[in-house]
Amino acid sequence: MSSDKMDADKIIGGVPSPLRRKLLLGMAALPAVALLPRGALAQALPTDAVNTTKLAVTDGTVKVGILHSTTGTMAISETGSVQAEKLAIAQINEMGGVLGRKIEVIQEDGASDWPTFAEKARKLLVEDKVAAVFGCWTSASRKAVLPVFEQYNGMLYYPTFYEGLEQSKNVIYTGQEATQQILAGLDWVSKEKKAKTFFLIGSDYIWPRTSNKIARKHIEMHGQKVVGEEYFPLGHTQFNSVINKIKLTKPDVIYASVVGGSNVAFYKQLKAAGIDLNKQTLMTISVTEDEMLGIGGENIAGAYACMKYFQSLKNPNNEKFVAAFKKMWGGESVIGDVTQAAYLGPWLWKLTAEKAKSFDIDKIAAASPGIEFTGAPEGYVRIHENHHLWSKTRVGRARTDGQFDMVYETADLIEPNPFPKGYQ
Amino acid sequence: MGARVTGVPIMFEGYSLAELGSIFAMQGFAGLILFSVFVLMALGLAIIFGQMGVINMAHGEFMILGAYVTYLCSTFISNYAPALFPVYFFIAMALAFIASGALGMLVEWGMIRFLYRRPLDTLLATWGLSLILQQVFRSVFGAREVGVVLPDWLMGSVAVTDTIEVPINGLFVMALTMAITIVIYAVMFRSRWGQGVRAVMQNRVMAGAVGINTEKVDRYTFGLGCGIAGVAGSAFTMIGSTGPTSGQLYIVDTFLVVVFGGAQSLIGTIASAFTISQAQSTMEFFLSGSTAKVLTLLTVVVILMLRPQGLFVLKVRR
Numbered sequence: 001m002s003s004d005k006m007d008a009d010k011i012i013g014g015v016p017s018p019l020r021r022k023l024l025l026g027m028a029a030l031p032a033v034a035l036l037p038r039g040a041l042a043q044a045l046p047t048d049a050v051n052t053t054k055l056a057v058t059d060g061t062v063k064v065g066i067l068h069s070t071t072g073t074m075a076i077s078e079t080g081s082v083q084a085e086k087l088a089i090a091q092i093n094e095m096g097g098v099l100g101r102k103i104e105v106i107q108e109d110g111a112s113d114w115p116t117f118a119e120k121a122r123k124l125l126v127e128d129k130v131a132a133v134f135g136c137w138t139s140a141s142r143k144a145v146l147p148v149f150e151q152y153n154g155m156l157y158y159p160t161f162y163e164g165l166e167q168s169k170n171v172i173y174t175g176q177e178a179t180q181q182i183l184a185g186l187d188w189v190s191k192e193k194k195a196k197t198f199f200l201i202g203s204d205y206i207w208p209r210t211s212n213k214i215a216r217k218h219i220e221m222h223g224q225k226v227v228g229e230e231y232f233p234l235g236h237t238q239f240n241s242v243i244n245k246i247k248l249t250k251p252d253v254i255y256a257s258v259v260g261g262s263n264v265a266f267y268k269q270l271k272a273a274g275i276d277l278n279k280q281t282l283m284t285i286s287v288t289e290d291e292m293l294g295i296g297g298e299n300i301a302g303a304y305a306c307m308k309y310f311q312s313l314k315n316p317n318n319e320k321f322v323a324a325f326k327k328m329w330g331g332e333s334v335i336g337d338v339t340q341a342a343y344l345g346p347w348l349w350k351l352t353a354e355k356a357k358s359f360d361i362d363k364i365a366a367a368s369p370g371i372e373f374t375g376a377p378e379g380y381v382r383i384h385e386n387h388h389l390w391s392k393t394r395v396g397r398a399r400t401d402g403q404f405d406m407v408y409e410t411a412d413l414i415e416p417n418p419f420p421k422g423y424q
Numbered sequence: 425m426g427a428r429v430t431g432v433p434i435m436f437e438g439y440s441l442a443e444l445g446s447i448f449a450m451q452g453f454a455g456l457i458l459f460s461v462f463v464l465m466a467l468g469l470a471i472i473f474g475q476m477g478v479i480n481m482a483h484g485e486f487m488i489l490g491a492y493v494t495y496l497c498s499t500f501i502s503n504y505a506p507a508l509f510p511v512y513f514f515i516a517m518a519l520a521f522i523a524s525g526a527l528g529m530l531v532e533w534g535m536i537r538f539l540y541r542r543p544l545d546t547l548l549a550t551w552g553l554s555l556i557l558q559q560v561f562r563s564v565f566g567a568r569e570v571g572v573v574l575p576d577w578l579m580g581s582v583a584v585t586d587t588i589e590v591p592i593n594g595l596f597v598m599a600l601t602m603a604i605t606i607v608i609y610a611v612m613f614r615s616r617w618g619q620g621v622r623a624v625m626q627n628r629v630m631a632g633a634v635g636i637n638t639e640k641v642d643r644y645t646f647g648l649g650c651g652i653a654g655v656a657g658s659a660f661t662m663i664g665s666t667g668p669t670s671g672q673l674y675i676v677d678t679f680l681v682v683v684f685g686g687a688q689s690l691i692g693t694i695a696s697a698f699t700i701s702q703a704q705s706t707m708e709f710f711l712s713g714s715t716a717k718v719l720t721l722l723t724v725v726v727i728l729m730l731r732p733q734g735l736f737v738l739k740v741r742r
Contacts, residue, residue, distance in 0.1 A: 241451065241705045242708060242713060243454075261664065296571035299579075
């Protein structure tokens with residue numbers, strides 16, 4: 001409206017006609033009438049009422065933060081999450097925002113450095129007073145910001161599938177925790193491929209180790225056998241020795257949780273060593289469409305991935321989501337599991353704020369359990385008491401074009417169980 | 425049962441001698457391939473660090489420049505000249521050499537030549553350069569890794585016998601390493617120019633006094649080292665990833681090989697690559713991956729404590 005007023009001043013120029021000025025001003029105010037419904041909603045929910053804790057909420061806007069690495073080694077993975085979150089926010093704003101208020105984004109760069117994540121989280125919460133933060137990717141970055149969110153009472157929507165063993169009032173985990181992702185996949189491969197022996201291989205840090213611990217327990221509980229368990233430092237590029245070990249132990253299933261640049265080396269060297277993934281069953285929990293770009297479809301075709309989302313899922317929500325994503329970020333872009341989970345964050349927050357009729361962190365945290373999102377690209381999801389999502393688990397088979405064919409999906413939503421008994 | 429398969433007896437239970445024989449043969453090849461990779465990584469740095477005394481922290485980024493050139497080449501040729509695709513890799517390696525070499529000479533001219541008397545400052549300067557290059561790659565090619573499509577004949581393996589399979593790309597790297605090593609040897613030790621390089625390295629002032637254009641020698645030597653890094657990066661698209669920060673994956677191993685070998689000796693570099701690769705690949709087979717790495721590094725540290733100058737030392741009168 002202020003810009004309209006300025007235009008009016010300009011038109012009038014130097015002519016001092018009070019009547020004309022009044023008329024023009026009146027006309028300039030006209031666009032405001034069109035905005036009335038939103039204004040009305042904001043009036044029905046006055047800022048004092050929806051924001052009792054001095055968050056950055058005005059009559060027309062609400063500020064949120066996006067906190068991912070856009071530089072450094074993790075930028076490779078986190079870029080997709082940033083894109084998905086911005087898409088969701090743009091779509092929500094198009095629909096009129098949250099509680100009648102447009103979302104304004106403050107984006108910070110965690111720079112792939114965990115202390116930087118903590119510092120930026122503090123900045124978003126203390127200086128910017130954002131109502132919610134969508135961000136983090138690695139467990140290390142989440143662990144670094146968690147104390148900050150708990151101390152300053154912020155709300156974090158965390159998109160990555162992760163190892164579990166965590167639960168916080170201040171975090172909503174929109175990706176799967178380990179048991180959700182692992183158990184159904186193992187059951188499927190045991191049944192479908194009659195697998196008796198497994199070779200576990202992963203990068204050497206908390207997520208693969210915890211995941212494999214759960215996988216090993218599950219495998220051994222069912223009378224099957226782990227014939228090898230190997231970890232390699234992050235960034236390791238030479239897998240020929242372990243590939244020989246795999247040839248020696250002849251496992252029914254190679255169970256892989258190798259991440260980052262190592263992934264590319266691992267699959268290229270598997271292929272070069274003559275291991276045909278159409279004959280040797282390989283199941284991975286760490287390769288999404290994003291990683292496939294670097295690995296090259298021809299090097300991993302035939303492998304199975306166990307996730308909750310694939311870009312190729314056929315349902316109306318997903319078709320709309322994929323089209324909108326490509327329209328916003330280019331036709332070449334691919335969407336992996338985490339990217340989809342990141343897209344859920346802003347939507348879940350909007351639904352929660354509308355249920356709570358408030359932006360207050362405590363009310364959002366309390367209102368979160370039971371929130372249902374029917375528009376999720378992966379299909380219906382619901383927030384559990386433990387702040388994780390009920391979601392389905394799916395198995396996809398890698399194609400040469402870098403996409404997956406879904407070959408299995410669980411019949412029901414799987415309950416998130418971040419502290420699994422008997423698996424620790 | 426809970427026990428990890430690391431002990432030898434459990435591991436080899438129930439295998440015939442023939443099967444074990446083939447596994448060991450393949451393991452031997454794995455070691456040789458790792459050796460070739462190490463030599464290829466380290467040759468460029470051995471020239472720059474060993475001969476010139478420049479601690480080039482951006483070595484990995486020069487490699488990745490070569491990898492990106494290969495990526496561009498593969499995309500370009502598969503779109504515009506698909507008939508050439510089976511042999512594009514050779515074109516790509518040549519272009520990678522030129523691109524990295526040219527950038528190397530530019531960097532030498534714009535930055536390094538002011539720092540020859542301050543070796544520790546080259547460390548900081550080239551580290552900064554590596555950060556700049558990473559961000560340039562990220563801005564130009566995107567933060568995600570790119571997939572370099574390889575001609576079919578390079579992927580897959582040769583069956584030597586029924587049970588012994590050797591990866592073709594490994595053999596390719598071995599052949600390439602051998603070829604480059606021979607060329608470097610010829611250039612450094614059998615050519616007039618190489619003699620100039622060695623003279624400048626041994627005594628800059630005297631070399632200048634007898635009429636060697638030391639600035640020119642420096643520029644070309646640095647360019648050569650970077651060019652070789654580019655070729656190595658191009659070759660590594662076969663076995664590793666191509667992303668803005670992939671260069672970081674190689675830098676530690678590269679320095680390890682060069683320092684362990686004795687910084688000024690090319691033979692030392694080769695010997696040290698052989699020792700480290702064999703140790704690592706054997707231990708990786710019998711122990712777990714991370715443990716193997718730890719033990720390798722520990723061994724290197726202990727040997728360097730006993731012999732700080734590295735395995736081989738060039739005798740020079742100072």
